[in-house]
Amino acid sequence: MIFLNLFKKDPLRQKILAIKKDIKKIISKVCTERYWIEWVGAYHINPKHLAFRICVKSDDMKLKLKSDAELYKVLRDVLDKHDYPVEARDKVFIGFESQQTVDRESDGKWHIHVQ
Numbered sequence: 761m762i763f764l765n766l767f768k769k770d771p772l773r774q775k776i777l778a779i780k781k782d783i784k785k786i787i788s789k790v791c792t793e794r795y796w797i798e799w800v801g802a803y804h805i806n807p808k809h810l811a812f813r814i815c816v817k818s819d820d821m822k823l824k825l826k827s828d829a830e831l832y833k834v835l836r837d838v839l840d841k842h843d844y845p846v847e848a849r850d851k852v853f854i855g856f857e858s859q860q861t862v863d864r865e866s867d868g869k870w871h872i873h874v875q
Contacts, residue, residue, distance in 0.1 A: 770804075772803055772804070772807060772845075773803070775842045775843065775844055776799060776803065776810065776844075778842050779812070779838050779839060779842050779844065780797050780799055780812065782838045782841065782842070783797050783812060783814065783835055783838060783854075784797050786831070786834055786835060786838070787814055787825070790825065790828070790831060791814075791816060791821060791825065792821070793816055793817045793818060793821050794816070794817050795814060795815060795816045795817070795821075796815050797812060797813070797814055797815070798812070798813045798815060799811065799812045799813070800813075800874075806848070807844065807845040807847070807848035807852075808847070808848035808851035808852065810848070810852045810853070811852070811853035811854075811855070812835075812852070812853065812854045812855070813855055813856070813857055813874065814854075814855070814856045814857075815856075815857050815858070815859070815870075816856065816857075816858050816859070817858060817859050817860070818858055818859075818860050819858045819860045819861055821858065822856045822857060822858040822860075822861065825856050826855075826856045832854070835854050836849075836854065839852060857873070857874070861873075
């Protein structure tokens, strides 16, 4: 809640933080291992330049979440719920990654892996 108050002058950032919070609630109901939600993007240049990554511990969980079409629809609906700019909604990336993959492919370095 404190973070939402820090960015009152940036309403789009407020929406992004609210979307992240809702994504976390949704994932908490279906993920049985440690996870976190990251977001990056130059949304201030164009709202379509936004990406959410749901990060989990195992490849098995990543594949389970990634293959759940209904979950993906529910996650995308959060953009509608928070009135993210209509012209950008279909362009916002929502994806999944696992610590196992990052360890295997990028020596555990997330900042290299997600480039």
